Amino acid sequence: MVEIVTDWRGLPEGLKGAAVAIGAFDGVHRGHRAVIERARAAAERLEAPLGVVSFDPHPRRWFQPSAAPFRLMTPTQMARALAPLGVERLYLLPFDAEMAAMSDEAFARQVLAGGLGIQHAAVGFDFTYGKDRTGSPEGLRRHGEALGFSVDVTSRIDDADGLKLSSSAVREALKAGDMARTAAILGRPFAIEGEVVHGDKRGRTIGVPTANVRMGDYMRPAYGVYATRSRLPDGRVVDGVANLGLRPMYALDEPLLEVWLFDFDGDIYGQTIETELVAFLRGEMAFDGLDALRIQIDADAAAARAALTRPQPILS
Structure with a gap:
């Protein structure tokens, strides 16, 4: 330590x-x-x-x-x-x-x-x-x-393939939603850590409860949907899918990370979790209603599970 x-x-x-x-x-x-x-x-x-x-x-x-x-x-x-x-x-x-x-x-x-x-x-x-x-x-x-x-x-050190190794290069990659390049520079996936806060709980109405974390002073990556891995307070690492941004269908005043933890049922409000953004799946979208949103969430979850089956660094 x-x-x-x-x-x-x-x-x-x-x-x-x-x-x-x-x-x-x-x-x-x-x-x-x-x-x-x-x-x-x-x-x-x-x-x-x-x-x-x-x-x-x-x-x-x-x-x-x-x-x-x-x-x-x-x-x-x-x-x-x-x-x-x-x-x-x-x-x-x-x-x-x-x-x-x-x-x-x-x-x-x-x-x-x-x-x-x-x-x-x-x-x-x-x-x-x-x-x-x-x-x-x-x-x-x-x-x-x-x-x-x-x-x-x-002296300045760049990757053997010419990848610039700098914090500014990380920010450029995050802005572009290029999580592979981000991880290549960092040596691990970019991760957001914060307290789980209460949201509007709309996700629960369609069977998709989310752990919501405010972005605070973190650099804003590309807004959209990500395949994720989250470390919970008890040390477990749980796969998931998350929306990061202002959520155009139900607009927010400030960006929020909303993580659906796969196969998890527990109360972690007020606790701190750390979520890796492993792969960028798509940009933010607006939908006609909750039914259309749920269909897209199911598609996003399938895409996230597929992305997470590929070899990736995990939280350690």
């Missing part, structure tokens, strides 16, 4: 001294993992804990508070994705007015060297930091030499 540390100030000595990878790491995609691997190698060499330094909220949200939702994962999902990589600590630092005003030198001195007491930092080739993004990987290396920690920089 990854320990989550939510500040850099006043840490006990036992939480200092790690070799860390630094970045937003939204999505923890395959490119991010290359940076973390460099930190892991340093941690082994230095006999230090392996950590990841990230920020909450995402710096983009701080500087662009009215920006459209863009996040690819929650902090809980990030910690879960980091665990198999050997990460012991996630330093999820508050990106606040103090952090935003720091120069690159102040960030290196006060946060990395002073607050976290790091021994090593691994960053990506495009890493920037400090007020007005004046800090660069080369600048961090110079600061590290003066402050007592080493730095290495990971």
Whole structure:
């Protein structure tokens, strides 16, 4: 289990001294993992804990508070994705007015060297930091030499087939409903985690009860119907089919993920589930009535079951 540390100030000595990878790491995609691997190698060499330094909220949200939702994962999902990589600590630092005003030198001195007491930092080739993004990987290396920690920089890494491994590429693939490309970049299917909330319960009237999850600050993938796999609170993974969007037949004020869990009968209201969007089946449609909707749902369920029989990564 990854320990989550939510500040850099006043840490006990036992939480200092790690070799860390630094970045937003939204999505923890395959490119991010290359940076973390460099930190892991340093941690082994230095006999230090392996950590990841990230920020909450995402710096983009701080500087662009009215920006459209863009996040690819929650902090809980990030910690879960980091665990198999050997990460012991996630330093999820508050990106606040103090952090935003720091120069690159102040960030290196006060946060990395002073607050976290790091021994090593691994960053990506495009890493920037400090007020007005004046800090660069080369600048961090110079600061590290003066402050007592080493730095290495990971060059851009693309897939052997030329697939760009970046968070922006994930967002482009999600917008296009290209779930195979999304999973290829992430190294796993994109998943939405959230509390199951009450809906209008129309699905129950046609025998299709759904678990409804609000999208919050998640990036909005293509609206439509998906084949899904959901992890329930008890650890079970259940296949299903979901509508994601504004549901044109019964319009919503905000997008909602509505998941019909196959062969499941239970009460999970108020509990948290995580749902993988495994395959995009079709865009949103309007129907003449509930009978037409039910016929289409049956067709969608059959298509989802077929999609899910093909080899796919599952939640782990």
